[in-house]
Amino acid sequence: MQLAALAAFAISAEAVSQGFNYGNMFADDSSKFQADFEEEFKVAKTLVGTSGFTSARLYTMIQAYSTNDVIQAIPAAIAQDTTLLLGLWASGGGMDNELAALKTAISTYGEEFGKLVVGISVGSEDLYRNSVEGVEADAGVGVNPDDLVSYIKEVRSIIAGTSLADAPIGHVDTWDSWTNSSNSAVVEAVDWLGFDGYPFFQSTMANSISDAKELFLESVEKTKSVAGDKEVWITETGWPVSGDSEGEAIASIENAKIYWDEVGCPLFGNTNTWWYLLQDASPTTPNPSFGIVGSTLSTTPLFDLSCNSTSSASSSAAVSSATASGSSSGHSGSKPSGFPAGATGAGAAGAKPTFTAGRGGYNGTAYGNGTFSVRPSGSASGVGATSSGAVSGSGSGSSSGSSSGSSSSSGTSASSGQGSSSSSAAAAASSSGVYTGAANGLASSLSGAVVAVFVALAAL
Ligand SMILES: *[C@@H]1O[C@H](CO)[C@@H](O)[C@H](O)[C@H]1NC(C)=O
Ligand SMILES: *[C@@H]1O[C@H](CO)[C@@H](O)[C@H](O)[C@H]1NC(C)=O
Numbered sequence: 001m002q003l004a005a006l007a008a009f010a011i012s013a014e015a016v017s018q019g020f021n022y023g024n025m026f027a028d029d030s031s032k033f034q035a036d037f038e039e040e041f042k043v044a045k046t047l048v049g050t051s052g053f054t055s056a057r058l059y060t061m062i063q064a065y066s067t068n069d070v071i072q073a074i075p076a077a078i079a080q081d082t083t084l085l086l087g088l089w090a091s092g093g094g095m096d097n098e099l100a101a102l103k104t105a106i107s108t109y110g111e112e113f114g115k116l117v118v119g120i121s122v123g124s125e126d127l128y129r130n131s132v133e134g135v136e137a138d139a140g141v142g143v144n145p146d147d148l149v150s151y152i153k154e155v156r157s158i159i160a161g162t163s164l165a166d167a168p169i170g171h172v173d174t175w176d177s178w179t180n181s182s183n184s185a186v187v188e189a190v191d192w193l194g195f196d197g198y199p200f201f202q203s204t205m206a207n208s209i210s211d212a213k214e215l216f217l218e219s220v221e222k223t224k225s226v227a228g229d230k231e232v233w234i235t236e237t238g239w240p241v242s243g244d245s246e247g248e249a250i251a252s253i254e255n256a257k258i259y260w261d262e263v264g265c266p267l268f269g270n271t272n273t274w275w276y277l278l279q280d281a282s283p284t285t286p287n288p289s290f291g292i293v294g295s296t297l298s299t300t301p302l303f304d305l306s307c308n309s310t311s312s313a314s315s316s317a318a319v320s321s322a323t324a325s326g327s328s329s330g331h332s333g334s335k336p337s338g339f340p341a342g343a344t345g346a347g348a349a350g351a352k353p354t355f356t357a358g359r360g361g362y363n364g365t366a367y368g369n370g371t372f373s374v375r376p377s378g379s380a381s382g383v384g385a386t387s388s389g390a391v392s393g394s395g396s397g398s399s400s401g402s403s404s405g406s407s408s409s410s411g412t413s414a415s416s417g418q419g420s421s422s423s424s425a426a427a428a429a430s431s432s433g434v435y436t437g438a439a440n441g442l443a444s445s446l447s448g449a450v451v452a453v454f455v456a457l458a459a460l
């Protein structure tokens with residue numbers, strides 16, 4: 001048992017996904033094209049002070065403003081050797097187009113696509129939007145659990161026998177949607193649970209940065225408690241670098257770094273994690289803004305990503321100093337007066353995704369034509385790209401790359417959250433390596449091994 005556990009640990013450590021969320025539009029709702037995605041993926045892989053951000057979570061399979069054209073993040077991921085947590089936008093009646101785009105992607109890109117897909121998410125925060133909190137927050141159209149279960153079955157049947165056959169299928173939602181027992185059929189239907197949680201928005205509780213790590217860990221534990229033996233993947237979390245406060249939570253670069261150090265650093269390399277997010281501030285800056293590179297897509301982040309201070313005393317010192325002004329230090333959920341539940345949109349449980357960047361737009365559609373910007377939660381973030389750079393949107397041009405062509409420099413693309421990719425490390429079969437960079441070729445065999453070890457453990 002001990003050996004088996006060690007083996008499982010060693011294997012899974014190799015296969016862990018680490019990346020960002022990426023929408024299919026820029027902040028002005030203009031489309032992201034292949035070169036834009038390539039530039040984001042490349043920047044993610046080459047961020048100063050860190051490494052390993054080689055995976056991209058998408059919210060939709062559909063290129064922005066098309067009916068069901070395949071999102072250009074897929075050829076971009078192939079070009080940049082970036083793994084994918086794919087997403088299908090399930091709300092708003094567009095599933096048939098999502099499924100059509102999924103089929104087209106499989107037939108067009110086949111094995112080189114399949115080997116990059118670490119997972120597929122059927123939906124994003126659809127249950128949240130249908131919840132009491134989501135309705136109060138006017139978050140948009142959602143999906144009920146039974147329909148999600150049907151969609152999951154459809155996706156299973158579509159990928160059977162294809163290059164994506166081994167991709168584990170999940171669903172992404174706010175953690176308090178997972179813990180709502182009315183949604184248990186979805187837990188039963190998935191292979192893994194995608195956790196979205198933002199202590200920043202848990203404004204009915206004491207949610208200053210000094211409470212954030214504890215709130216995050218509590219919400220993950222609550223999610224795991226309903227997950228049974230299924231994995232919980234961290235599909236969205238982050239802390240804004242700018243914007244209005246939410247309860248005791250203050251948006252600032254300093255606090256975003258503390259959250260990265262205390263919450264992100266222990267996750268990276270250990271738990272599948274897609275941070276929210278690389279960039280959301282091009283060409284305009286949303287409120288709040290979560291992007292770690294600011295308005296210029298550059299490999300130089302707004303704060304030190306090196307994780308050097310993780311778990312050190314200095315970070316907690318930083319925490320207290322950062323939060324000293326403001327709130328009463330209460331840790332135990334004292335509700336800040338003046339922020340009645342619902343007033344700020346964050347519900348009791350707090351995982352509330354109302355912020356603009358990347359959240360579902362009107363009527364829950366994730367694509368559409370400019371008029372209704374539908375931007376699924378968490379839009380754009382990119383993970384590792386290699387060095388050839390592609391377009392930089394607004395003029396940012398990150399240094400390194402050579403820009404290959406693409407997108408115009410005017411910076412118009414939009415990324416709205418759809419699209420995701422999943423790669424199954426596990427699933428993927430072929431050889432070329434899911435994880436960019438290192439470990440090429442290991443992924444597929446590793447994942448098979450992981451499955452085998454879990455089976456062995458279960459038998460014990
Ligand atoms: C729990 O989930 C059900 C089904 O998705 C939803 O209708 C209900 O509003 C949720 N409860 C709360 C308190 O949000
Ligand atoms: C973090 O640690 C690495 C390795 O010790 C070091 O090279 C780097 O300069 C450190 N970064 C910061 C910002 O201290």
Ligand SMILES: *[C@@H]1O[C@H](CO)[C@@H](O)[C@H](O)[C@H]1NC(C)=O
Pocket residue numbers: 362363372
């Ligand atoms: C959303 O759907 C409602 C009902 O179908 C429709 O009247 C409304 O125009 C839609 N809004 C948008 C922004 O598409």
Ligand SMILES: *[C@@H]1O[C@H](CO)[C@@H](O)[C@H](O)[C@H]1NC(C)=O
Pocket residue numbers: 065369370
């Ligand atoms: C968006 O819709 C408008 C009005 O229907 C149309 O004129 C325009 O061409 C559409 N744009 C795209 C990119 O489809």
